[in-house]
Amino acid sequence: MTTKVTDIVGTEHRKLENSVNPLFLNRWSPRAxxxxxxxxxxxxxxxxxxxxxxxxxxxQPWRFxxxxxxxxxxxxxxxxxxxxxxxxxxxAGALLVVISKKTFDHNGKPADTHSFDTGAATQNLALQGxxxxxxxxxxxxxxxxxxxxxxxxxxxxTVEAMMAVGLPGNVEDLPEEMQEREVPSPRKELQEIxxxxxxxx
Amino acid sequence: MTTKVTDIVGTEHRKLENSVNPLFLNRWSPRAxxxxxxxxxxxxxxxxxxxxxxxxxxxQPWRFxxxxxxxxxxxxxxxxxxxxxxxxxxxAGALLVVISKKTFDHNGKPADTHSFDTGAATQNLALQGxxxxxxxxxxxxxxxxxxxxxxxxxxxxTVEAMMAVGLPGNVEDLPEEMQEREVPSPRKELQEIxxxxxxxx
Numbered sequence: 387m388t389t390k391v392t393d394i395v396g397t398e399h400r401k402l403e404n405s406v407n408p409l410f411l412n413r414w415s416p417r418a419x420x421x422x423x424x425x426x427x428x429x430x431x432x433x434x435x436x437x438x439x440x441x442x443x444x445x446q447p448w449r450f451x452x453x454x455x456x457x458x459x460x461x462x463x464x465x466x467x468x469x470x471x472x473x474x475x476x477x478a479g480a481l482l483v484v485i486s487k488k489t490f491d492h493n494g495k496p497a498d499t500h501s502f503d504t505g506a507a508t509q510n511l512a513l514q515g516x517x518x519x520x521x522x523x524x525x526x527x528x529x530x531x532x533x534x535x536x537x538x539x540x541x542x543x544t545v546e547a548m549m550a551v552g553l554p555g556n557v558e559d560l561p562e563e564m565q566e567r568e569v570p571s572p573r574k575e576l577q578e579i580x581x582x583x584x585x586x587x
Numbered sequence: 588m589t590t591k592v593t594d595i596v597g598t599e600h601r602k603l604e605n606s607v608n609p610l611f612l613n614r615w616s617p618r619a620x621x622x623x624x625x626x627x628x629x630x631x632x633x634x635x636x637x638x639x640x641x642x643x644x645x646x647q648p649w650r651f652x653x654x655x656x657x658x659x660x661x662x663x664x665x666x667x668x669x670x671x672x673x674x675x676x677x678x679a680g681a682l683l684v685v686i687s688k689k690t691f692d693h694n695g696k697p698a699d700t701h702s703f704d705t706g707a708a709t710q711n712l713a714l715q716g717x718x719x720x721x722x723x724x725x726x727x728x729x730x731x732x733x734x735x736x737x738x739x740x741x742x743x744x745t746v747e748a749m750m751a752v753g754l755p756g757n758v759e760d761l762p763e764e765m766q767e768r769e770v771p772s773p774r775k776e777l778q779e780i781x782x783x784x785x786x787x788x
Contacts, residue, residue: 404635433781434605442727450781459784505706526643538785571645580634580651583660584739
């Protein structure tokens with residue numbers, strides 16, 4: 387018997403404090419993927435979701451560079467990652483490098499919310515992927531400088547994150563130490579992150 | 588006849604390039620709100636959605652300071668905003684100041700994705716609000732320094748954005764110049780934000 391990562395999505399590892407749409411509770415960041423190619427139409431649907439995020443003055447600072455499994459840029463993207471991430475993300479259907487524009491298009495002034503807004507766009511992508519039964523996993527474990535160099539990312543853009551997206555795979559095919567970690571992670575209590583009025587530590 | 592903002596949500600102002608869950612297309616940032624109090628349980632549900640966002644090493648750098656309409660901190664929060672935003676956000680049911688922790692809890696080192704991750708959490712909040720038929724509108728038009736001072740936000744946190752959330756109101760009750768802007772905004776074409784391989788300008 388094999389366990390698809392989608393089988394172990396659920397509330398048993400996560401404690402809700404208030405009612406919420408299951409969409410948010412059930413989204414998590416698995417590592418087990420099948421190694422199958424991700425159809426281009428699926429990738430475009432993920433990017434379409436990101437496209438409709440809100441941003442300051444509708445700047446839309448987010449940009450997504452991508453390589454699909456089996457295409458010419460795949461190795462370039464995979465080799466940006468630290469070894470730990472290459473181990474599992476090599477079975478993704480597509481890899482993305484997420485970047486953001488630091489200045490407004492209309493006047494060149496600093497757009498202070500460029501990273502914040504790009505995080506919002508990326509969450510749309512993650513949720514759309516979850517709704518499609520895909521694995522979506524963001525990571526910071528890659529060489530940011532090398533990404534800038536090999537992907538020719540201009541100085542006016544910040545390198546934010548990489549993402550691996552793909553079809554769910556078997557947990558048993560992950561290296562043993564990753565199998566234990568293949569569960570939805572918990573969260574801080576709400577009273578630790580939300581305060582009525584002033585900041586409380 | 589009055590037009591509720593929720594009546595004009597739709598695809599007529601927005602051009603999809605690929606299929607996507609309507610959740611993402613239909614979310615936008617109206618300004619017309621009713622001025623009614625937002626039940627505390629609704630606010631907690633919004634915050635619960637934010638709570639389950641992903642973050643680097645599961646740091647959960649996001650914090651939400653809030654004031655509900657009619658409570659003691661309301662004026663303090665509203666007065667942080669520029670005049671233009673006070674005009675419409677005064678009819679919100681709750682105001683939030685979103686901040687993010689710049690360092691990891693476990694070792695104090697810089698958490699470079701703190702703004703990016705907090706943007707993701709805020710998008711969960713926005714989408715949960717949309718699913719509840721609420722208005723959720725983020726803004727940068729407020730006094731960041733004053734927010735830090737009056738809400739006693741420590742130096743180790745970045746002030747990211749403010750948000751107004753509330754029950755939908757009548758477009759006709761907005762000042763005339765805002766009525767014209769009360770439509771879902773368009774987006775760049777997908778080919779402007781997503782690139783196969785290297786960056787393209």
